Amino acid sequence: MNTYQLNGVCHLEIWEPSPIVISISKNTYLTSIVQFEFLIHNEAPVVLPFIPFSNEFLIPELLDSDKQLLLPQKLISKQPGTNLYKGIGIPPCQSLVRYLLAKLLWQNDRLQLQIFIDEVERLPESIADFHYYWLFEYLKLENYQFRFSYKSPAEEFSFFNADTKEICQVRVSELEYAPTHWVNLRLVEPLVVDNSTVEVDGICFQTVILDRISTVSLTQSDSKIYIPIGMQITNNTSTPLRFFLFDSLIPTLIGKDGQIVLPKNGGASYGFRIAQESDSQLAIPGQIITLFPGAYLTQQADGLLKLYVPGRGRSVWWFENLQPGTYQVQLTYKTPIELIDPGFIENWMKGKKFEDLWVGMVCTPFVKLHLKRFLIKSL
Numbered sequence: 584m585n586t587y588q589l590n591g592v593c594h595l596e597i598w599e600p601s602p603i604v605i606s607i608s609k610n611t612y613l614t615s616i617v618q619f620e621f622l623i624h625n626e627a628p629v630v631l632p633f634i635p636f637s638n639e640f641l642i643p644e645l646l647d648s649d650k651q652l653l654l655p656q657k658l659i660s661k662q663p664g665t666n667l668y669k670g671i672g673i674p675p676c677q678s679l680v681r682y683l684l685a686k687l688l689w690q691n692d693r694l695q696l697q698i699f700i701d702e703v704e705r706l707p708e709s710i711a712d713f714h715y716y717w718l719f720e721y722l723k724l725e726n727y728q729f730r731f732s733y734k735s736p737a738e739e740f741s742f743f744n745a746d747t748k749e750i751c752q753v754r755v756s757e758l759e760y761a762p763t764h765w766v767n768l769r770l771v772e773p774l775v776v777d778n779s780t781v782e783v784d785g786i787c788f789q790t791v792i793l794d795r796i797s798t799v800s801l802t803q804s805d806s807k808i809y810i811p812i813g814m815q816i817t818n819n820t821s822t823p824l825r826f827f828l829f830d831s832l833i834p835t836l837i838g839k840d841g842q843i844v845l846p847k848n849g850g851a852s853y854g855f856r857i858a859q860e861s862d863s864q865l866a867i868p869g870q871i872i873t874l875f876p877g878a879y880l881t882q883q884a885d886g887l888l889k890l891y892v893p894g895r896g897r898s899v900w901w902f903e904n905l906q907p908g909t910y911q912v913q914l915t916y917k918t919p920i921e922l923i924d925p926g927f928i929e930n931w932m933k934g935k936k937f938e939d940l941w942v943g944m945v946c947t948p949f950v951k952l953h954l955k956r957f958l959i960k961s962l
Contacts, residue, residue, distance in 0.1 A: 594624040595731055595763045598680070600918040602767035603729070604945045605687045606781040607694075609772060614688040616835045616843060617915055617946040621681045621700070621731065621763075625673040630751070633671050633679065643698050643717050646728040646765065653727075655698070655717035672751065684845075687770065694722040694770070724770050732762040779948050786824065787817040790914040790947045791873065806881070810890070812952070813875035814914050818866035824941040828874045829862040829919050830896035837911035837949060844910075846892070846900035858896065858919050865939065874916075880954070888954060911949035918942045 598620040607615045625631035645653040673679045684699040696719040774780045780789040793811035814832055818824050836844040864872045878892045888905040896919070921927035923942055928935070 594626055595733055596622040596624065597729070597731065597763045597766050598622040598920060599766065600920065600923055600942050600944050602769050602783070602943050604769045604771060604781065604783050604943065605685065606771050606773050606946060606948055607687050607689070607724075608778055608948070609689070609724075611689060613837070613911065613949055614686055614843070615946055615948070616687075616913065617685045617944070618833055618835075619683055619685070619944070621683050622678055623673060623681070624678040625675060628675050630675065631673045632751075633673055641700070641731060641733050643719075644730050644732055644762075645696075645719060645722075645768070646730075647723075648725050648727070653719060655719045657715065657717050686843075693720055694724070695720050696722055696770075722770060724772055727768045727770065728765040729768040730763045730765050773948050779950055781945055781947050782819075783943065783945055785818075785820040786941065787815075787819065788916055788945045788947050789815045789817075790912065790950050791815045792912070792950060792952055807879040808881075810878040810880060810952075811875065812878050812892075812912065812914070813873050814916050814947070815871060815873045816866060816916070817871045818868055821868050823865055823867045823939050825863050825865050825937050825939045826872065826874065826916070826941055827858060827863045827919055827922065828876065828895050829858040830894035830898045831917055831919055832874060832876050832892070832894070833915040833917065834878075834892045834900050834902075835913045835915070835949075836890070836902050837913075839906065839908040839910065844902055844905075846902055848898055848900050856897065858922060860937075862895065863937070905954065907954050910952045910954065912952045913947060913949045915944065915946045917944035 603617065603619065605615050605617055607613070623633055642657075643655060645655075647653060671679060681700060686697040686699070688695055688697070697716050698719075699716040769783070771781060771783075774782055774787070777789070780787050782788075791813055812834075816826055834846055836846070838844050864874065866872045876893050876895055878890065881889050881891070883889055883903070887903075888907070890902040890905060892900045894900065918941065922937060922940055
């Protein structure tokens, strides 16, 4: 076991566009779910230990419309297993990405925001698999600002060094961790005239399914049944705005039992590529556009169903082990980060900017999806 005595700088970042808009109807039994990424960048010349999952080091904060700072309760949903180490070692000048899940719901007439994070690189298969979550209560449907702060531990602890595959001991930690920048967080209601639509600054977003009953044949185990699910966007502003279909539609599913089914995420068959203008649609004032990712169903070897939602960029999301029945499905639209991050624009986009680009992240209400299955008889 090596011993470290470290000084360094760590940069924290919520790696999503702003604003983040989450919609929910008043006093509904349904929840709203949004996934986002959290980035920890090591700017030090040595391995940096980071402990987000023990004690009270990593803390989410809200700032309400009156500029009052709101701090959450930290709750344990599942006891973590016994580990030989408490932290993660981030190599010099590299970044660590973790996925967070925000869940907005009404509980006893109180609006709650629950934020889940775990030590795994990917989202767990269900919310029950998260070890910790934070709880904000007594919220309102209004605009907030959101960030994370990190308190450097002043104690001895061990961490796993991924470079050397060793467990290392930190005797003194005098690291500087700046909080993330504030991100605009809007908690809103759907439109009164259409509770499946969210309006953001004159732009309407809606998850749409052209045919909400999809039938799968048991005799076609290797076939694909396409599901016409997409995002309809209406530009009610006076300015032309550009929207991308490039890993920008993130699906969430609620099962027949009311439990949230989290998608699995992996690399797509499109290979590594960057966003192009051909991946976008320009919505002129008053125009309605629809982004269809090309979702489809297949049948697993055990007869259960699998739903794929291609990102049309570098990713694909899928849901496994689905039974026929009625589900609730939701799409979240987000502007691809490479189109707004200065480093990505310079290195990936060769300096190309889209001046008419709409920037933000919008979680739309759930809509029903009916999956049916039947056996075709041979003649």
